[in-house]
Ligand SMILES: Nc1ncnc2c1ncn2[C@@H]1O[C@H](COP(=O)(O)OP(=O)(O)OP(=O)(O)O)[C@@H](O)[C@H]1O
């Protein structure tokens with residue numbers, strides 16, 4: 608006798624990009640000429656959602672990946688603004704918690720006419736998740752669909768970040784680590800990274816050596832691989848990147864663009880790596896996507912509001928040049 612009752616139906620388990628880390632309100636100004644007084648007029652300004660994890664989740668979602676965001680905001684007026692960007696993009700934000708006694712993080716960004724940039728970051732709630740958050744995030748990561756990509760930055764409560772990374776590693780999920788700020792990268796996190804994505808300065812700090820040219824970056828990347836990271840991408844100041852992994856070493860050369868504002872370009876790199884890996888891409892494809900996304904991002908003002916479309920991204924990926932690098936990195 609067959610039963611009338613429909614079989615218990617579970618929703619199709621879909622792999623996601625799961626971003627854990629900072630959520631901020633960004634206040635960004637492009638300043639005009641110095642006035643000789645303490646007030647400097649801005650040519651344009653933008654107040655928007657920002658923060659590394661928020662940027663990563665938003666971009667991955669805009670490019671078509673299901674994305675979830677875990678972070679901590681305050682119980683204040685700015686919280687809504689901080690989460691609005693990801694929410695509008697269709698990111699799952701139910702994993703965003705709030706701190707009872709710390710405000711929503713704010714990042715103030717001044718872009719000088721000279722191209723110099725100053726950022727003041729008040730980390731607020733990002734560093735003060737409510738009690739029990741580490742245990743909670745372990746559970747959430749434990750329940751992610753197979754094939755999900757976990758992306759972390761270090762601008763958040765280190766116990767929560769460590770718990771997310773350990774839970775992901777235990778399951779064999781791919782972990783992307785943006786080691787920013789680099790001082791917070793410990794040996795365990797480093798060794799748990801499937802993809803470590805420092806920029807040149809961060810790679811220099813973490814590896815303890817100068818990074819000026821692609822060969823230096825490769826040297827630093829190999830050193831970080833010896834310490835346990837599987838793939839290391841070093842983002843170069845000219846927009847390119849060096850990638851080192853168990854299957855080779857590559858230099859990715861970015862197409863030339865007129866840089867407007869690099870704010871959020873590093874986050875775009877991490878987002879594209881996660882987006883590509885979730886889609887089944889390999890490490891070289893992921894780095895190509897990363898370089899393309901950063902290239903698109905430096906061409907626009909702000910970190911978040913205007914993003915390259917998936918077509919822009921794919922088109923730009925076609926303009927990234929991938930070169931193999933020699934076995935023996937130069938030393939010295
Ligand atoms: N002229 C350029 N053309 C293309 N890409 C560029 C250019 N200049 C910088 N980039 C890229 O922009 C990205 C900047 O990343 P980085 O992590 O250093 O930024 P950041 O200042 O830390 O900001 P974020 O908060 O996004 O991390 C890198 O991927 C770098 O290669």
Ligand SMILES: [Mg+2]
Pocket residue numbers: 787806873874
């Ligand atoms: Mg960065």
